Amino acid sequence: xxxxxxxIGLTVIALASGCSTVPDVYKPNAVGHVNGSVTEKGLQVxxxxxxxxxxxxxxxxxxxxxxxxxxxxxxxxxxPNLLFTWTYSNGRRDNYxxxxxxxxHYDATELVSLKPGTCMTSEFPVKTYYFKTQGVTExxxxxxxxxxTNPELSSVWHGRAVSNTYGVMLTRGQDYxxx
Numbered sequence: 001x002x003x004x005x006x007x008i009g010l011t012v013i014a015l016a017s018g019c020s021t022v023p024d025v026y027k028p029n030a031v032g033h034v035n036g037s038v039t040e041k042g043l044q045v046x047x048x049x050x051x052x053x054x055x056x057x058x059x060x061x062x063x064x065x066x067x068x069x070x071x072x073x074x075x076x077x078x079x080p081n082l083l084f085t086w087t088y089s090n091g092r093r094d095n096y097x098x099x100x101x102x103x104x105h106y107d108a109t110e111l112v113s114l115k116p117g118t119c120m121t122s123e124f125p126v127k128t129y130y131f132k133t134q135g136v137t138e139x140x141x142x143x144x145x146x147x148x149t150n151p152e153l154s155s156v157w158h159g160r161a162v163s164n165t166y167g168v169m170l171t172r173g174q175d176y177x178x179x
Contacts, residue, residue: 025091028138034165042070042116045163047124047141056134057173060126064141064163067119075111075156076120076145083142084126089135089170096126101144101160106153114157128170136167 028034031052037045046065054060062084066076085095112120126139141163148156 026087027091028087028089028136028167031136031167031169034138034167037164038162039069040159040161041157042068042072042074043076043114043143043157043159043161044069045141045143045161047139047163047166049139049166049168051168053169053171054128055171055173056131057129060128060139060168062124062126062139062141062166063121064124065119065121066114066143068114068116071116073113073115073155075106075108075148075153076114077106077156078110078112078120079122081144081146082124083144084124084139085142086126086137086139088131088133088137090133092133101146103149104146105149106156107150108153111153111156128173131170134170134172137170138165138167140165 044067046067048063048065050061050063064082066080068074068076081101083095085093087093114120124141131137143161143163145156145158145160147158150156
């Protein structure tokens with residue numbers, strides 16, 4: 001009987017001690033600017049939504065700011081290739097599919113000059129009609145600019161840059177099916 005009690009006691013201690021190898025799933029919980037962007041070759045990418053709270057079904061309009069934080073000017077695409085990613089409040093991740101960043105023969109009309117300290121802003125809409133989870137969802141943009149194959153344009157920025165992370169509160173949206 002004492003052996004059985006000891007065995008049960010050891011089992012309870014082993015289970016209560018937290019011997020687990022399953023990692024915790026990251027779940028967003030902060031609205032607003034969460035962390036900074038990763039500067040790459042003098043370029044910093046920052047995202048900022050028009051609103052910090054949006055109803056599911058509405059569009060989240062992001063300003064995407066491309067800033068030359070380096071000390072040399074460079075040419076930059078007027079319509080850069082962005083991959084937008086997000087983490088729902090339950091920890092599940094999703095994204096919009098982006099194009100492959102294969103080398104490209106840019107024309108000068110497709111580029112803008114970014115001098116040190118200057119920036120360019122574009123808008124990126126994220127449709128939320130298929131989002132199912134309320135709560136804080138964190139967004140991030142990944143810029144992928146291909147190598148320019150035009151020999152007449154030598155200072156075109158190319159590479160990969162990752163924006164800051166920004167949390168947006170998603171609330172219950174209008175039930176359009178019942179209208």
